Amino acid sequence: MPELPENEAQRRLVDRECLHRTIEAVELGDDVTYIALPGDNERARLVGRQFTETRRHGKNIFLGSKTGPWMAVHLGMTGRLIPFDAPEDPPTKTKLLVRFEGDRRLAFRCPRKLGKVRIIDDPDTFIAEQKLGPDALTITKRQFADAVGSSRSAIKAALLDQGKLAGVGNLWSDEVLFQTGLAPTDTAANLDEACLETLLKRLKAILEAVIDTDATYSKLRDDWLIRHRKKGATCRRCGGKIDSAKVGGRTAYFCTSHQS
Template identity: 35%
Template sequence: MPELPDVEGFRRVLADCAQGRMIERVEVRDAGVLHGVSARRLGSELEGRKFTEPERHGKWLLAHTGGPTLLLHFGMTGRLVCAAADDEPHPHDRVLFTLVDRRQLRYRDQRKLKGLWLADDPQAAKLLDDQGPDAQTVSRADFDAALTGRRGRLKAALTDQSLVAGLGNLLADEILWQSRLHPSRPTGSLTDDERATLYRTMRSVLRTSVRAECVPPRDNWLTGHRDDPGPAPCPRCGTRLRSSRIAGRTTLWCPNCQPESAS
């Protein structure tokens, strides 16, 4: 599932492929990815405009045009691809933006769980209003404010987009493992020092992941062992990792490095 680092990679694709270029044609091959806007209106609003500098907030990509802003969310399988206009479309290419120099920006998505909105639609504006501060740029004070006094489990808080936007399953597990915090810890039980460690670790994991445009499967990271056959050893202490569903997600942790109760 695309998380903040992946979407930052898509932002770079959009900037490199389309920024400053006029949109000649919008071809909607599957209207099932459009929300609150028809294929006809999408084309009439965007054709003849230029993509300007894009932005990212959490898992959302904002494609500005100097007029309407196109909002993109990639769900579990979405991505942006830059292609030549005469390249054969992929079966999962849902919307094609042909640019003036015959480049083509393609929204590709197998499962179609999210898609595209126009920002002047009230529903689209509300989607961003519900987002918390971006995980890559949130201040320590705002991060503390989001977590202090929260009920529920720590992993659920980290993946709650209304608290901090951009963290998904892989990032949350990696950040908690590197912080030595159990994903089921009550969020309100964290000490000031533990919140400080969690914040520093989040920033460090995000810096590395944004450079890689994904959560990298490093051998010395938890992420590098999610797909190991059988119970994998913790890359830090060698204890067998455990897996269960926490906050509705398959969650991986080390019972030795991440004790369930506060020390």
């Protein structure tokens, strides 16, 4: 599932390709049953307007303007925003298509239909209504200690809780625990302040590094977990073995030697 860095790479792409163009139509694609897309009246609110800015909070991307409305996109498992130019055809499995004046188009492709597009008045109200915690890139030490550090859950589960910290999912929670040597099952509330500070610093460094590669994992360092994230693989840090286990309802990957 796309997490913060994948969403940020997408936000940067649409920011480069889709701003300051008048919207002529917002159309539904094929096979749009069982996917959360805006209705006719909602889509019509965008017609005649331009997106002049983008934002991202956690795993949500927003395209809009000072006075709104905004298009809020959640990519779900397999969603993708794809700018292209007519007469090229939209990608297969396009569920929503924004037609700008001239040739530019923006497709929302979503094969597994778990993504969502909504038309909203403003991102801040939306973030509050969704009860999202601070974004993982901008959360402060204090906020992190209060939200994540006070949890009685496993640290892996606390990092995944979007109400505490928005943007981290299965991949990057595993990565930061691997890089800081914490076991996914360690109780968050048992970590001391210095440990929480190190964890947050490393988390931000990881997210920034992934964003810098445009979320191209093959460009990340070979000693990262993501490069060898499978059961039985050899840990590039200590020579131990990578194993997996269910933690907080998700499959966590970790090194059985240096993460215990």
